[in-house]
Amino acid sequence: MSERPDEKATRDTTEERLGDRRVKLSKHWSYNLRSDPKRLPFVLARYKFAARLGSKGRSVLELGCSEGVGALILAEQATHYTGLDLDPDAIARAKENWTEERFTFHLDDFLGSDHGTFDTVVSLDVIEHIDADADDRFFDAIVRHLEPKGMAIVGTPNVTSARYASPLSQAGHVNMFSAERLATRMRENFVNVFSFGMNDEVMHTGYSPMCHYIFAVGCTKRGE
Amino acid sequence: MSDETDAGGSDRWHDVRAMMDATPGVAFEHQIADWLRQSPRRMLFAMSYYKFAAKMVGAGRCVLDIGCGEGLGTWLMAVECGEAKGIDLDTDAVASAQRNWANDPRISFECGDAFELADRRWDAVIDFDGIEHIHPEQADSYLAKIAGLLAPEGVVVIGTPNITSRPHASKRADAGNVNLYSGERLETALKQLFDHVFVFSANDEVVHTGSWLMAHYFLALACGKKA
Numbered sequence: 001m002s003e004r005p006d007e008k009a010t011r012d013t014t015e016e017r018l019g020d021r022r023v024k025l026s027k028h029w030s031y032n033l034r035s036d037p038k039r040l041p042f043v044l045a046r047y048k049f050a051a052r053l054g055s056k057g058r059s060v061l062e063l064g065c066s067e068g069v070g071a072l073i074l075a076e077q078a079t080h081y082t083g084l085d086l087d088p089d090a091i092a093r094a095k096e097n098w099t100e101e102r103f104t105f106h107l108d109d110f111l112g113s114d115h116g117t118f119d120t121v122v123s124l125d126v127i128e129h130i131d132a133d134a135d136d137r138f139f140d141a142i143v144r145h146l147e148p149k150g151m152a153i154v155g156t157p158n159v160t161s162a163r164y165a166s167p168l169s170q171a172g173h174v175n176m177f178s179a180e181r182l183a184t185r186m187r188e189n190f191v192n193v194f195s196f197g198m199n200d201e202v203m204h205t206g207y208s209p210m211c212h213y214i215f216a217v218g219c220t221k222r223g224e
Numbered sequence: 225m226s227d228e229t230d231a232g233g234s235d236r237w238h239d240v241r242a243m244m245d246a247t248p249g250v251a252f253e254h255q256i257a258d259w260l261r262q263s264p265r266r267m268l269f270a271m272s273y274y275k276f277a278a279k280m281v282g283a284g285r286c287v288l289d290i291g292c293g294e295g296l297g298t299w300l301m302a303v304e305c306g307e308a309k310g311i312d313l314d315t316d317a318v319a320s321a322q323r324n325w326a327n328d329p330r331i332s333f334e335c336g337d338a339f340e341l342a343d344r345r346w347d348a349v350i351d352f353d354g355i356e357h358i359h360p361e362q363a364d365s366y367l368a369k370i371a372g373l374l375a376p377e378g379v380v381v382i383g384t385p386n387i388t389s390r391p392h393a394s395k396r397a398d399a400g401n402v403n404l405y406s407g408e409r410l411e412t413a414l415k416q417l418f419d420h421v422f423v424f425s426a427n428d429e430v431v432h433t434g435s436w437l438m439a440h441y442f443l444a445l446a447c448g449k450k451a
Contacts, residue, residue, distance in 0.1 A: 053422055053433070151420060191377050194280050195282075205276055205431070219419070219448055220419060
């Protein structure tokens with residue numbers, strides 16, 4: 001079928017706008033898309049949820065940003081976005097793909113670092129990879145990077161979902177949380193903590209042991 | 225089905241019935257009876273918003289429910305959070321609430337003005353379908369008075385219909401809605417009183433974080449009361 005003139009005009013405009021701004025994924029996300037493409041909406045839904053709660057008009061720091069798959073959603077309404085990750089390949093990709101001024105990426109494992117303070121700290125799918133005896137340092141890193149009245153959004157797969165995880169996921173997940181344990185740890189650091197669950201891309205407040213993924217949102221640092 | 229299995233099933237149901245028969249009955253009047261007869265979905269939506277509020281407030285908290293009506297939602301808050309008090313200006317509604325629920329130590333009701341309750345500060349104050357009936361020039365002070373009832377670390381949940389849903393409201397509902405909010409206006413009003421404000425969207429029983437423009441209803445969660 002031949003292309004209608006208006007369709008061709010749309011395509012030309014899109015190509016003109018896009019220029020050579022192609023997006024090239026790292027091995028990690030290339031693997032994810034090839035092996036389980038439905039993972040993409042699940043992960044993006046987590047970012048959209050975090051962005052709706054904590055990004056508008058705020059400076060956002062992401063601990064464990066990988067190649068910046070969530071950076072666009074988190075940065076959309078933020079004053080600035082900073083992403084930290086310990087994977088050199090991921091950070092290199094992030095810097096190549098997201099070049100605008102509103103993005104900053106640093107190669108850093110963030111457990112001992114100090115990049116200043118932010119209004120919101122987001123960390124998704126990170127804490128389950130940190131040994132339980134070191135997870136104090138994870139919460140310290142969140143608190144250290146937050147303004148006194150800041151907000152932290154932490155997401156991780158529910159411990160109850162571990163038995164259904166892929167062997168690859170299981171190998172990396174050394175510190176799984178229940179909703180209660182996550183909320184308890186967050187309450188040690190924040191005055192108000194709100195828990196949410198997610199199954200696939202759907203956010204809800206249903207029975208926590210049956211949530212596939214869990215969030216805790218902490219507001220206002222303790223002792224401030 | 226053999227007679228034997230049938231008899232077994234009937235016995236089991238009899239045991240279940242015996243357990244249920246021990247609980248006092250519930251009788252709805254006024255608004256809830258009206259909902260059930262005219263628009264039963266309204267009860268589903270209202271209770272889903274109460275459940276959301278209960279999950280945000282958490283367990284082991286004392287909750288004040290302003291405009292509690294017949295107290296069905298207040299009961300949910302009492303069960304989930306541990307303690308709840310409902311207050312309403314409508315004498316008949318409060319009498320119905322007391323008949324149904326007030327024999328439980330976790331819950332109490334009062335007929336009167338919430339802002340004259342000076343005896344304590346609450347872990348959580350919830351107010352559904354209240355603010356849209358307050359005249360716009362008094363709305364900010366109404367919200368400030370709600371904040372005034374809170375303990376310093378307390379949380380507030382405000383539920384109100386979206387102004388964009390107005391063309392779809394029934395004439396009867398719309399007549400009383402003198403102060404409808406957009407998501408932006410609700411957020412701005414609450415941010416003057418609280419450090420943290422989250423305006424969730426709701427459509428029917430689903431609470432979500434989608435576009436405010438298409439939300440039927442808002443559930444605003446706020447904490448970090450400003451000094």
